[in-house]
Amino acid sequence: MKRRNYIKNTLLGIPLVLLSPAVLSSSCHEDENIMPNGKKVIIIGAGLAGLTAAKMLKARGFDVVVLEAQNKVGGRLRTDRSLGVAFDEGASWIHGIDKNPITRLANESGMQTFHTKDEDWKAYDIKGALIDSAKFDQVEKEYEKILNTLMKSGKANQSFETVFNQLHPTKVNDRLWKFILSAYLTFDTGDLNKLSSLYYNEGEEFGGIEKIATNGYDTIPNYLAKNINIQLNQRVTKIDYSTKKAKVSHNGTTSEADFVIVTVPLGVLKAGKIEFLPTLPSTKKEAIQKVGMSCVNKFLLTWDKAFWDDVQYIAYTPETRDKFNYFVNVKKFHPSVNALITFAYADYARKTETMTDTQIIDEIMTHLRDIYGNNIPMPTKMLRTKWQSNENAYGAYSYTAVGTEMEHFEELAEAVNNQIFFAGEHTEVDYFSTAHGAYLSGVREAEKIIDLQ
Ligand SMILES: Cc1cc2nc3c(=O)[nH]c(=O)nc-3n(C[C@H](O)[C@H](O)[C@H](O)COP(=O)(O)OP(=O)(O)OC[C@H]3O[C@@H](n4cnc5c(N)ncnc54)[C@H](O)[C@@H]3O)c2cc1C
Secondary structure, eight states: OOSSOSOOSTTTTOOHHHHOTHHHHTTOOOGGGOOOOSOEEEEEOOSHHHHHHHHHHHHTTOEEEEEOSSSSSOTTSOEEOTTSSOEESSOOEESOOTTOHHHHHHHHHTOOEEEOOTTOEEEEOGGGOBOOHHHHHHHHHHHHHHHHHGGGGOOTTOBHHHHHHHHOGGGTTOHHHHHHIIIIIITTSOOTTTBBSSSSSOSOOOOSOOEEESSOTTHHHHHHTTTOOEEOSOOEEEEEOSSSSEEEEETTEEEEESEEEEOOOHHHHHTTOSEEESOOOHHHHHHHHHSEEOOEEEEEEEOSSOOSOSSSEEEEOOSSTTEEEEEEEGGGTSTTOOEEEEEEEHHHHHHHTTSOHHHHHHHHHHHHHHHHOTTOOOOSEEEEOOTTTOTTTSSSOEEOBTTOOHHHHHHHHOOBTTTEEEOSGGGOTTTTTSHHHHHHHHHHHHHHHHHTO
8 A cells, every 4th residue: 555645745846857867877887988086985885875876976986885784785675585476575665656766767677566556455344344445435535634634733742643642532442543544654654652743744755656566676776786896794883084084994894985975774873883983963963863763564475375355455454553454465466476465563563573473473364364264274484574673774764753853854964074974765854764765865965975076
């Protein structure tokens, strides 16, 4: 289903050039056409932001080295193919394909996609009771109205949940409302009891349909990584920018550069896993602390035979919010694969990371048996994510927690001394939490460094 369920002001204020990966295509010259400019850039992190910046800077003659902690590129664009189907552990969708830079990157890199129709769904209440689509539509409309108005009652120190519960006490325990808030809002943002009641609906969107990657979102970073000097298994622990050349410590060695771009996820910055010398400005530190980092976990389950409805999405409204409450039917885009993908969000997502595979499967099967009966077969295999405890991310993506101001995203993007630059989805005030936000942040920081020449 669609993250950010309705379209706000699309494309406001973004120069068209930034929306076009032609910025990158034009930088895909062969090495011999590039005139070295004598400046070195170290980019920390080979996710979409880092690789985008690397490609642009290399094309402008910079000596670029990417230091990546993991043994592969892509970061939160990460695909597991061990069960014979591409399971995207991080991003799956291009959210709104119109003018979205990811659309062109997908075409150029060979990432295949499928139109996941938002209207192709069935929703079930507990005991398998089918939810009437008129009732669903009506709650969805009311939800959109509430989303447009709740901030008027919002307070700087109150969460979305606190204000919602005060304004709509009768909806608090309604299972359909729990589902809508969870699948539409928490999935998109973060824990409702930590989400800002003022800025829960920020950011811009692209128009057009939603498309899901079918052969793996990692197709894009693998394409961008070609001909870039990337050093894998290099975990950066310290950046010393007290001298003219910055010194970056990784795996017991130190590398020097004129410029450094830090693209590690906000969760890594929050966890203080990289020491900065001198310490970062207090405004930057405050922004790192105030902007929230959500948790979403994904689960792919396979069966020998499909027993579920032939629709794109199966929604379920359990008592526990954020718990395996909708299923993506993989068979719709891989007809020979009998698989479903389901999700856990926020605190329930964190809880799943302490559960065994058997416990997870038991909980998911309880929901599916409630819908389809006790005779359905057990899954043959499961793949799962643990984004909160993942030391390369410590969470899924950034969101506006209580206390976040939109300026905090801008502060996260501020360079320090024109020497240390920051990119990554969490630095894009208009498109944070998305793949296109990560891409745009890489373009932005590369341009800043190019402009200094
Ligand atoms: C579960 C989930 C679902 C999502 N769904 C969607 C979706 O459907 N559509 C969408 O548009 N977006 C989605 N996103 C968001 C999208 O995946 C991210 O916004 C984007 O991939 C972030 O790119 P990035 O370059 O900013 O960061 P990353 O991809 O995280 O790259 C940062 C890199 O830094 C590396 N690193 C970390 N610490 C160190 C260190 N100390 N030293 C060296 N390297 C380090 C990491 O290993 C990583 O490779 C989803 C994300 C998640 C987690």
